[in-house]
Amino acid sequence: MFLQSPSLSNGTPRSAITGPLRGCVGSLDGACIEKLLLHCATAIETNDVTLAQQVMWVLNNVASPIGDSNQRLASWFLRALISRSSRVCHTMMNSDGGSAFPRRLMTVTELAGYVDLIPWHRFGFSASNSAIFNAVRGYPKVHILDFSITHCMQWPTLIDALAKRAEGPPSVRITVPFFRPPVPPLLNVSTAEVGHRLANFAKFRDVPFEFRMIGDDRFESLSSHLTRSELDLGDDEALVINCQNWLRYLSDERKGSSGTKDSSLRDTFLDIIKNLNPHIVVVVDEDCNLSDWSLASRITTCFNYLWIPFDALETFLPKDSCQRLEYETDIGHKIENIVGLDGFRRIERLESGAKLSQRMKNAGFFGVRFREETVNEVKSLLD
Numbered sequence: 198m199f200l201q202s203p204s205l206s207n208g209t210p211r212s213a214i215t216g217p218l219r220g221c222v223g224s225l226d227g228a229c230i231e232k233l234l235l236h237c238a239t240a241i242e243t244n245d246v247t248l249a250q251q252v253m254w255v256l257n258n259v260a261s262p263i264g265d266s267n268q269r270l271a272s273w274f275l276r277a278l279i280s281r282s283s284r285v286c287h288t289m290m291n292s293d294g295g296s297a298f299p300r301r302l303m304t305v306t307e308l309a310g311y312v313d314l315i316p317w318h319r320f321g322f323s324a325s326n327s328a329i330f331n332a333v334r335g336y337p338k339v340h341i342l343d344f345s346i347t348h349c350m351q352w353p354t355l356i357d358a359l360a361k362r363a364e365g366p367p368s369v370r371i372t373v374p375f376f377r378p379p380v381p382p383l384l385n386v387s388t389a390e391v392g393h394r395l396a397n398f399a400k401f402r403d404v405p406f407e408f409r410m411i412g413d414d415r416f417e418s419l420s421s422h423l424t425r426s427e428l429d430l431g432d433d434e435a436l437v438i439n440c441q442n443w444l445r446y447l448s449d450e451r452k453g454s455s456g457t458k459d460s461s462l463r464d465t466f467l468d469i470i471k472n473l474n475p476h477i478v479v480v481v482d483e484d485c486n487l488s489d490w491s492l493a494s495r496i497t498t499c500f501n502y503l504w505i506p507f508d509a510l511e512t513f514l515p516k517d518s519c520q521r522l523e524y525e526t527d528i529g530h531k532i533e534n535i536v537g538l539d540g541f542r543r544i545e546r547l548e549s550g551a552k553l554s555q556r557m558k559n560a561g562f563f564g565v566r567f568r569e570e571t572v573n574e575v576k577s578l579l580d
Contacts, residue, residue: 230259230271231500234278238492238536241282249282262525263516266507273529274500277536300530301523302385305394311382311524312350314513315506320575321441321481322351327571329437330358332477333367336435340370342428342470345441346377348384349391353398360402367435368405371395372428374419375412378446378544381527416447416462423469435476442482445547449488450540467560478562484550487535499535503528 233256240249253275260272303311312318333339339359343349352371360366373388384391392408399406411422421427430436447463460468470478485502489495506528514521534545548556554564 227267227500227504230256230267231497233259234271234274234496234500235493237278238496241278242492253279253282262522266504266511269525270500270504270507273525273532274496274536276529277533280533280537300381300383300527302383304385305391308348308350308382308384310520312347314509314524316509317442317481317483318347318350320578322354323578324567324571324575325439325441325479325481326351326355326358327574328479328565328567329355329439329477331568331571333359333435333437334362335364336433336476337367338370338431338434339367339437340372340428340430340434341437341439342423342473342475343371343373343439343441344443345439346380346443346446347382347441348388349373349395351439351441352395356395356399356402356404356406360404366402366404368407369399370407370409370434372409372411374416374422375410376414376416376419378443380446380544381530420465420469423473425473428473430473436473438470438473438475438478440478440480440482444480444553445482445488446544447546448541448544449546449548464556464560467557467562471561477565478557480553480557482550482553483547485547486549486552487545487547492536495535499532503532 233252237249237252237256240246240252256271256275256278259268260275261268262272263269264272312322329341341352343352345351349371356369359369371392373392375388377388388410392410396406396408411427412418428436444463444466447461447466449461449463451461452459483502485498487495487499487502489498507525510521510524514524531545534543557564
């Protein structure tokens with residue numbers, strides 16, 4: 198059994214499940230699983246221990262980490278709901294809410310396979326690299342300020358493209374923050390080692406290259422380094438700011454009393470990079486609202502959206518694949534954070550594309566359309 202809890206393993210008689218839930222007992226239908234999850238969330242939020250236990254019993258008989266994509270996804274939502282219930286309904290579970298799955302460190306080769314398999318990374322790299330390549334045409338120097346969670350995996354492709362530039366390759370500087378959100382994918386080599394490997398690749402492609410890290414392991418230390426003087430920006434240098442799956446991890450909570458609240462960390466960050474006067478800012482993230490205050494809304498959106506990577510893994514990897522389980526565990530940690538936690542502990546704060554676009558406009562940025570060749574390149578990935 199995937200989950201062991203005194204409340205679940207004792208069993209709940211089928212006759213105790215009444216009303217609309219009876220039709221969902223044993224059903225593997227996605228819509229039915231979503232209905233059960235919402236019933237469970239409502240019971241937890243209203244402190245209805247009996248109903249929550251009943252629904253968890255039904256979910257526990259449906260969810261499986263080695264079943265089909267719906268069952269595997271349901272198993273992670275059940276984990277998250279049990280974790281949440283251990284804090285909201287203290288008499289319900291003897292659980293500390295922690296994850297039983299350690300976060301394994303990937304090798305660089307494994308990370309490359311992960312990036313190729315998880316669709317939004319691959320699409321994001323392709324679109325942003327194409328936009329950057331077109332934006333820096335004619336510039337002899339390019340400085341990339343990279344805020345991302347994928348350990349610079351997108352840059353070899355861009356370096357290779359710049360090496361083939363008709364007017365010759367520019368010199369390339371990549372600056373990355375020492376701070377990184379504590380989220381998958383995690384790598385088994387240091388960022389300095391990643392920079393060393395990039396430098397070797399750039400040398401092989403005859404591209405002048407420099408790699409630098411700034412700040413420390415606290416995000417707050419970054420602001421003092423994000424100035425033109427600290428970054429040593431030159432007038433002949435095209436500054437590129439790359440935000441890949443990054444902004445969602447900056448808190449949108451605003452501190453202070455009503456009427457005098459400070460700007461959120463997310464808005465402050467955008468103001469800081471705007472003051473750097475970049476040549477282009479590329480923001481890549483998923484168009485999905487997972488920051489709603491309503492738990493029911495987050496569950497509905499999260500279930501329907503994160504079904505996509507679970508289904509992709511169902512297509513490409515067998516059920517008993519260790520690699521598949523590891524990838525699903527990374528996604529499962531997101532679910533645990535989105536569903537199981539609140540306040541500043543809930544760091545997964547993805548917002549819709551429309552809201553993010555408006556936030557960027559409020560900070561003084563304006564959008565630039567992708568070129569036709571960029572759109573065609575991304576579309577070709579779907580084929």
